[in-house]
Amino acid sequence: TQLLEQSPQFLSIQEGENLTVYCNSSSVFSSLQWYRQEPGEGPVLLVTVVTGGEVKKLKRLTFQFGDARKDSSLHITAAQPGDTGLYLCAGARNNNDMRFGAGTRLTVKP
């Protein structure tokens, strides 16, 4: 059983559409990170959220941390083909434990 449940697992949309990816858990996290990974490369950190209810924006990407710090969402506005990739959420519970969700494979068609 995954500590972090990420959904959807696969998502294929047309350029210009909006989408939301969810990351849920029954555990409380001290912080939660979102990463994007392209084939054959390591994940690249997009954002870290720390405070319950926190919202961070990165251009067309909006990240939200749940009030109870158990869940998070990533919203992409007007998706572009360059957004295609594997999006991973990862939660830190203590100083020595960080786990990843199963990932959402996003494909944006031109």
Added chain:
Amino acid sequence: GAVVSQHPSWVICKSGTSVKIECRSLDFQATTMFWYRQFPKQSLMLMATSNEGSKATYEQGVEKDKFLINHASLTLSTLTVTSAHPEDSSFYICSAREMGGRGNEKLFFGSGTQLSVL
């Protein structure tokens, strides 16, 4: 931002040989590094947590005698796949934790090593 160097990027070896993968934090000290395994189109699976100066902590189901981890310095951790077999073929990724205040932990990843065992 912080940089983690992983080497080699890819390796092809014969069944039964051992392969060593290096993970270096280039501009920060990392008391903790992590080793992951990733199968095609899947997420990262944590194999073990590498702590500088002490034994690694392995996840359930990961054979510690097969996947030897050494973290002898604050900037270097190595993963050795011993007596590799075709089923060990995978993409291996390391990460290093840069510590800040509470909730300011950041993981920086190496570029991964694609291992192919013939």
